Amino acid sequence: MSIIRYVTGKTKLLGVIGNPISHSISPELHNTLSNYMGIDAVYVPFKVEREKLGDAVRGLKALNFKGFNITIPHKSNVIEYLDELSREASFIGAVNTVKIIENKLYGYNTDVDGFVNSFKEEAGTGFTNKKVAIIGAGGAARAIAIGVANEGAQKIFIINRTLSKAIQIRDIIISNIMPYKECPENIESFQLNDSACTEVLKLADIIINTTSIGMHPDIDCMPVPEHVEFNSNQIVYDAIYNPSKTKFLQQAENKGCKIINGLGMLIYQGIKAYEIWMDITVPKEIAREIFNEFKNYLT
Ligand code: ATR
Numbered sequence: 001m002s003i004i005r006y007v008t009g010k011t012k013l014l015g016v017i018g019n020p021i022s023h024s025i026s027p028e029l030h031n032t033l034s035n036y037m038g039i040d041a042v043y044v045p046f047k048v049e050r051e052k053l054g055d056a057v058r059g060l061k062a063l064n065f066k067g068f069n070i071t072i073p074h075k076s077n078v079i080e081y082l083d084e085l086s087r088e089a090s091f092i093g094a095v096n097t098v099k100i101i102e103n104k105l106y107g108y109n110t111d112v113d114g115f116v117n118s119f120k121e122e123a124g125t126g127f128t129n130k131k132v133a134i135i136g137a138g139g140a141a142r143a144i145a146i147g148v149a150n151e152g153a154q155k156i157f158i159i160n161r162t163l164s165k166a167i168q169i170r171d172i173i174i175s176n177i178m179p180y181k182e183c184p185e186n187i188e189s190f191q192l193n194d195s196a197c198t199e200v201l202k203l204a205d206i207i208i209n210t211t212s213i214g215m216h217p218d219i220d221c222m223p224v225p226e227h228v229e230f231n232s233n234q235i236v237y238d239a240i241y242n243p244s245k246t247k248f249l250q251q252a253e254n255k256g257c258k259i260i261n262g263l264g265m266l267i268y269q270g271i272k273a274y275e276i277w278m279d280i281t282v283p284k285e286i287a288r289e290i291f292n293e294f295k296n297y298l299t
Helices: 026-037 050-062 077-081 087-092 111-123 139-150 163-176 194-201 247-254 263-278 284-298
Strands: 012-018 041-047 067-070 097-101 104-108 131-135 155-160 187-191 206-209 235-238 258-261
Touching: 012 026, 012 050, 026 041, 026 263, 026 284, 050 077, 050 097, 067 263, 077 104, 087 104, 087 111, 087 139, 087 163, 097 263, 111 139, 111 235, 111 258, 111 263, 111 284, 131 139, 139 155, 139 163, 155 163, 155 194, 163 187, 187 194, 235 247, 247 258, 258 263, 263 284
Parallel strands: 012 041, 012 067, 131 155, 131 206, 155 187, 206 235, 235 258
Antiparallel strands: 067 097, 097 104
16 A cells, blocks of 8 residues: 555645536646646646536635636636736636635636747747737637737737627727727728628738637538638638647648647646746746647547
C-alpha cells in the first residue's frame, strides 16, 4: 500500500461549474497545468442547475476555493453574484473565470486573451494593420472582436444574421477601444447574406467564423454560401473544434488558405485563467507543449 499525497490540507482548490459538465476538458487541462508548473492544486468539475447557481458560488467562496471557471449556461447569470468585473468581462457581458481574494469575487473573461494568444501562436502573425471579417455576433464574436480591435486591426467587418447584434458589437468597440474611437468607419456591420459574403469576405486578410454552423453533428453546413471564394493569401479561422476541420475550413484549405480551428482558443483561455488564479505567467514553451498534447489527446 502507498500513501496518496496528491491532495493534502495545503492543496489549492479550483473548479468549474456548468451544466452539462461531463464533456468538459477543463479538469484535464488545469490538473495538467498544475503538474507542469509544479503547483499544489486540484481542479474539480461541478454540475450546477440554474436555480442553484447562487448557492454554488457562495459555497465555493465558503470553502476557500482559490478560483473557478464558469461555463454554459451560467456565464452571464453568474455576474450578479460577483463583486467586480474586468473591463473585458463587462464589455462582453459574460464571465468564464472567477478569482477569490479575501472573500471577494472578481470576474474575468479570458476568451479575449485565449483567442489572441492562440491565433498568434498558430498563425505566426497578429492583427496589426490587417482587415478582419468576423462572422457571427454572439458571445464568442464579442470576445474575438475585442481582441482583434485591441491588437490594432486596420479594419473590422462584423457579419451576422441579426444585424442589430453586429451593430451592438461595433458600438461597444467604438466607445471603448482605440483606435476605433478616432476612426469609427474602420469597423462596419453587415447582414449575413449573399452579397455581404461575396463582397466583404474578399476584402479581408483574416476571416473568422464564430457561429456554431458546421459543428458536429451538422458537419455539412457552412456559415457562408458554398460559392464564396477564398484566396490563398487569407487566413481562415473557425472557432469550432469539433470536427477539427469544418466544411468551411476544408473549403478554405482547398483554395490554399492557412486554416486554424478553435481548439487553441479553448486551451489558451484555460491557460490565461490559470495565470490569473496563480499570479504567474506560463512560459510560452510550456503553453505550446500542453496545447500539442491536448491536440493529440482530443483527435
Ligand atoms: P456563442 O456565445 O458561442 O457565440 P451565441 O451567443 O448563441 O453563441 O451566438 C451564436 C451566433 O451564431 C449568433 O451570432 C447567431 O446569429 P444571430 O445573432 O442571428 O442569432 C449565429 N448563428 C447561429 N446559428 C445560425 C444560423 N443557422 N444561421 C446564421 N447565424 C447563426
